Amino acid sequence: MTTTGIKLAVGGVVVAAATGYMAYLGASTSWQYYLTVDECLDSAADVGNSRLRVHGKVAPGSLAVAADRTRAVFRLTGQRGSLDVVCNGPLPDNLKEGIDVVVEGRLESATSLHGDRVLTKCASKYQTASGERR
């Protein structure tokens, strides 16, 4: 290997290591558990105060949105159970009952989640495995 080749290789290793370290720092401040409602109910004690991203369906008849659209209260349902969600923060335009959402936040108790962000499904409407319209 030429001197230039050695310089480039050493530089590459240093940059890759620095990048890995920066990525680790970023991950350590931003990671969240990704759970379904049922998994969240099962592991409420384990996740403690960790930040969560919980996926479920907005239960029909449960959604109440504040007039200024900065707060929503609803029940997030899974296959076996449900979580009571209070979400403060800007709400997506297409938040409504019966749709899949992901709520970011922390557990306040074993059955209630305090969220600060709701993600609704994209406008893209690909089909489910069963052919159900999304």
Place this chain on the structure above:
Amino acid sequence: MRTLGEISLLTAFVGSGYAAFACIAGWRNGRRGLSRAGMIAATASLAALTVTIAVLSHALLTKDFRFHYVEQYSSRLLPWQYSLSALWVGQAGSLLLWSWLLGVLAFVFRILASRKANDLHQPAFGFLMAYVCFLLATMVFGVDPMAANLAPGSEGVGLSPLLQHPAMLIHPPVVFLAYAAWAIPFALAVSALVERRSDRAQPVNADWIRLARPWALFAWAVLGVGILLGAEWSYEELGWGGYWGWDPVENGSLIPWLTGTAFLHGLLAWQFRGILKKWTLALAIATFGLCNFATFLTRSGIFSSLHAFSKSPIGWLFLGLMIVLVAGGGFLVGRRRHGLSPEQRITSLWSRESQILISAGSLLLLAAVAIVGTTSVALSEAITGKRIVVGPAFYNNVLIPIGLALLSTVALAPLLRWGRPPTAAQRRMLRTALIVAAVVAGAAWVVGVRHPLGIAVAGLVGLAVPALLGCLWLDAYRIQPKRPWAAVPAALAAKRRQYAGFLIHLGFVSVAVGITGSALGSRQHEAVVRPGETIEWAGRSIRFVKLRQDERADKLVVEAELEIAQAGAPLIHLRPAQHLHRLQNEWTTEVAIHSNWTGDFYTILHNGEPGGAVRLTLIENPLIRWLWLGGAVIAVGAVLALRPERSRHAIRNSKAPVAEPHALKRRRRQSQHARQEEAVLT
């Protein structure tokens, strides 16, 4: 009509499958008759595919709700342009559009490539038809675009209001066009790798470079424009003030763009210096594989994404294809590794090939980080048993050093040369450019930029522009030493492709300015204001005049009329709004933006408050217009770079790479090298 569509879809599928087999087998075994039969089958397949897409488009435009697809994605009241755009909104329609675009590009490639003497266009065409067949198989055996509507009498579910935006008329087809175009460099790379050759001087056919280069550039530019159009849609339609959220689906299209950028530079390194051959071939295959990975992300439903709640077995087919491509490509490159040895060594850190290596390494590192972050749910579950997602900080932390490294290589490139360190004249120009860079960085400090990243980017912009002008001056000086300024047009014409490349670099610099400005300087303010009330914010007086309501056939429009006054600037009127779409019973936020070269003033209307007041969010996003300008400059640069260098007649009569004297030199060196090898073997 539906029956016609079904028959034509099946015909296209069978035709493309036979065409793939006949073109590849005919080429492999030297059977011209079989190859001709393959071309006839391919033509029939494309004709049938065109009929299929015409049938579905017609059904969408005429609101023929006997089609399940039309019922799902259109409605009686939907304007015709959005009815047509429903073609690429659903799974089946988007796959149909993608396969048709691929079929059309395959034929354009076949016609253009057959005008250049080469041995690779025929197998490459066969591989492209095999991919068309794969896409059609997902419809024939999976999601049928011609399926019947089992609930007749429906007026249509309608298109999501969020998709009723001009950017959505262009963004998805542009991205599908790019994914289709990336199949061509891949097909050429595989053809070069599987070709049996007796030429010891060139064990792997380097013709693939000149055939792949324009298609790679086209695919790269189109994908870049597609990504920016998606970002613009997100900025204007989703009403959150940002344009990029590191969502898995956004990352899905960014990752092949990053590897594609590295691939394009790898092509240059191979063409000019005969180096990075294995990497370049591997990147051609990987970039195409990653386009399939992006499709898997969108359609598998296993990733936590704004877009990817959809679940479909189709997605897994694309993942399977990607795994086959990566494994197969790795095997082929490994098997031909002896014919892919570098012809030169890298002898200077300050040569173009060194900078290409640094930039390609940086791009691949960023792509690797994006892949890890995007798949963190699946990776963490496999390793720890728990699913973990990472936030934007994970990506942004890495983007800053890598972005600066890329910007540095882009700024330096014009004043470097291939194979050797810069000349004395180039070094003098470089010193001048560095002085300008220091002055620009100092000026940024004076005007109030305090963040080190902002100052660094300002300095690199200050380096990039004079470095490019310096390069142009030196080229002009070589032509007319006494009047170099008069020779600037001649210098530009003589090295048009090089300067088109540098123009693309300038576009990238502009994108970096937009990203840095908006990331560092963005600020926002929320306020509740009454009619006639004025608030002061960000050096502006914002007066809420009144709230208007407008009943339309398909929606209720509620908009706030704002007057914004700023010292020394004319009065601006903005109307942020909320639309209630009756069919979907869904509100959408319609932001209002005043844009100029210093920044955007972005206004969001949330809702009405008691007493006729409204709640507003006001956002100032500095320099964001430079981001969109950068995209336009990149597109113009790509068009200039794509223009043929020589006349068609000259190309027909030559097998040499177009207008590359270096390539002729390399061929001489290769012949010498082969003769030396033969001498050693004998």
